[in-house]
Amino acid sequence: MSSAASAKAVERVIADAVRRLPDCTDTPRLDAELLLAHAYGIERDELLLHPPGGPVPPSFADFLERRCKGEPVAYITGRRAFWNIELEVGPGVLIPRPDSETLIASAIEHFARTDGPERILDLGTGPGTLLLAALDQWPRATGLGIDASEAALAYAQRNAARLGLAPRAHFRLGDWAKKVTERFDLLLCNPPYVATDAELGPGVAEHEPAEALFAGPDGLDDYRRLAPEVGRLLNPGGLAAIEIGYDQADAAAALFREAGLAPELARDLAGRPRALLIRA
Template sequence: MARALDRATQALKKSSDTPRLDAELLMAHSLGIERDTLLLSKQEGAAPAAFAGFIERRKDGEPVAYITGKRAFWNIELEVGPGALVPRPDSETLIAAAVEHFAGKPGPKRILDLGTGPGTLLLAALDQWPKATGIGVDSSDEALGYARRNAKRLGLAERAHFKRGDWAKGISEKFDLVLINPPYVAEGEELGPGVAEYEPAEALFAGEEGLAEYRRLAPEIGRLLTAGGLAAVEIGHEQDEAVGELLKEHGLEPRLARDLAGRPRAMLI
């Protein structure tokens, strides 16, 4: 098994930025165990027959999360698959910023997640604040199907309402926490292996500059927030100035939050 992991790591170097991690996750999946358990084992014996097929799929660019059907995010694990954007660790910056904002205060009671996908930000926030309830909005019925299943599996279905919508259109309520992860990739921009080929384009691309959805969202954010509330809006790591200016044009005073790599990752309002 150890040799199979080494061979798989070498095979994935051209199609992945994290070949060893991918190989370990796929080996654990083929064994029906968690990666931590795999790493603590002696890794003896032959690899399961399914492992080679998983590696071939990954070599073709298919996301690991689509192969395993799951992805860890913050303190929860989400079901994901074709039709839903794979949650990224970078998006945890929004939850971390919210935790810092509400530290020493009562947590948010009402949470809005615009562009919820498989429920990523809303469900992570509801898990973080057990007394909160919230709404997740997405334009994709397929993504919302994942979100509802995730809420049920995590025991959050009674606190999370998901609806199909066009950002905040038709929403008049105010929220203590607004989380937004819009598409922000410029048309034609190159992405990592397999991303554009497998993940939904509508969740990735946003016009020639990657700013189209920020222009639609900027006029709406202020009216959605309660006094003392927080809006956290994910951005591409080179978009802080452009998005910041768009928000200021609508009377907002954004602050920048950086991800763990020190790159611009969210605007906080």
């Protein structure tokens, strides 16, 4: 099959998949492209730039069926890109979101005139998302990731090994900052911040771990636990970057001010409130 014919065939397959997906996703074309690329065992860029010839792999129909039932694309493919790294993900871990990249971007800005942080703490590390992205950014740094989920930590350890970061990344089962006595140059945290009765996108509450999503009636329960701890965890000149919901800036910031801290607001690329920054 010629390259032009292959491109037309792939486009027909994607178009047909898009017609099946609108009710279960806000990004039907992207989902179809990612799932088709996964079925072929290639990257999405290769699928679009160099469309493969031959029949569509039978697994694609299964992937579409799973997506139509609400299963996240990242769980189907087993991976998710974040910042400059790619992470293994699956049931039992929160899927990394682009929103969380605001924390890494804020840290880069904070340490722009220095050699970067030497010690990094990631509270609620999940599959290692923030810690491993930061260690990839600053090759001299070492870090600690803490999570209450053994399943999440297993993913984090595998991701660290696959990315060649295991010698610099240590992971530990824990309850936020309890029993952490060390101080760090950079603290990263994406805690649960969804109100218990909030509506989420298709498949989120049904598939992703509730303990990584929900934080009480107002979504602030974990900020109440974190706020009194942050000050003691930072070295002079350090930064804490803590993710928040887009509508929580005032309420979450008030909790940290009550703890004697002076949070600043960071916005995501869409201009929405996305993180609180606390400088030591």
